[in-house]
Amino acid sequence: MARAYAHLYGLAVTGLRFFTVYGPWGRAGHGVFCVHPQDPSGRDDRDMIKLIEEALGREAKKRLLPAQPGDVGSTWADIDEHTRDTGFSPSIPLSVGIRQLVDWYRDYYKE
Numbered sequence: 001m002a003r004a005y006a007h008l009y010g011l012a013v014t015g016l017r018f019f020t021v022y023g024p025w026g027r028a029g030h031g032v033f034c035v036h037p038q039d040p041s042g043r044d045d046r047d048m049i050k051l052i053e054e055a056l057g058r059e060a061k062k063r064l065l066p067a068q069p070g071d072v073g074s075t076w077a078d079i080d081e082h083t084r085d086t087g088f089s090p091s092i093p094l095s096v097g098i099r100q101l102v103d104w105y106r107d108y109y110k111e
Helices: 002-009 045-056 080-086 094-108
Strands: none
Touching: 045 094
């Protein structure tokens, strides 16, 4: 859609796709809200579940299902060009980010 708009009105457009966004900018159904078989860092679902359990201070109720139609087997992101162009490189370890997400979620939803 952005490309069509840019073409129609002669605008320069750059599109960004954010991988595994969590925290206030994340959305249900992605990232830690819905644990996927593998995240871009190479961690599998057991690692993510363990981090979430540790942050919550309780064990998750797990319901293991086979792969569902439409599930993506693997995905990855290469941010080398972004890092080169902007000088920014993510530096928050996933374990810290998960803890911050849980703290934010509990505060936002008053849980």
